[in-house]
Amino acid sequence: MAIVEVTVIPLGTDSTSxxxxxxxxxxxLQQSGVQYQLTPMGTIIEGELASLLELVRQMHEQPFLAGASRVTTTIRIDDRRDKTATMQSKVAAVENKLISAGGTE
Structure with missing residues (x-):
């Protein structure tokens, strides 16, 4: 399973919003049923890499359909094949290390 961080930035729009x-x-993403996490600076999605790359392509096209004249898309891929990793398991691994080291929030 792959974890992909994607940021789609429409340019050439009528507003800064x-x-x-x-x-x-x-x-x-909602229509696809894929697991995702919206963050203030991007979105993280998890699943099979080929499916995720197709979703990234669709996400990249969406601003054009909504009137943007230029779109910049950045992706980062974590494709671990030695064991299953999820968004939750990656966060839990760090939190467990904080607990075992005696750290707190």
Missing amino acids: LSSFVAGCVKI
């Missing part, structure tokens, strides 16, 4: 473009991209 991008939330409506982000909402259009998130709708694609």
Whole structure:
């Protein structure tokens, strides 16, 4: 299973606000049923790599459909094949190390 961080940035729009473009991209994820986590600076998705790359392509196209004249998309891929990793398991691993080291929030 792969974990992909994607940031889609529409350029050449009529406004500096991008939330409506982000909402259009998130709708694609909701319709796909893929696990995702929206963050203030991007979105993290998990699943089979080929499927995720197709979703990234659809997300990249969405701002064009909504009127943007240029789109920049950045992706980072964590494709671990020696064991199953999820968004939750990666966060839990760090939290467990904090607990075992005696650290707190």
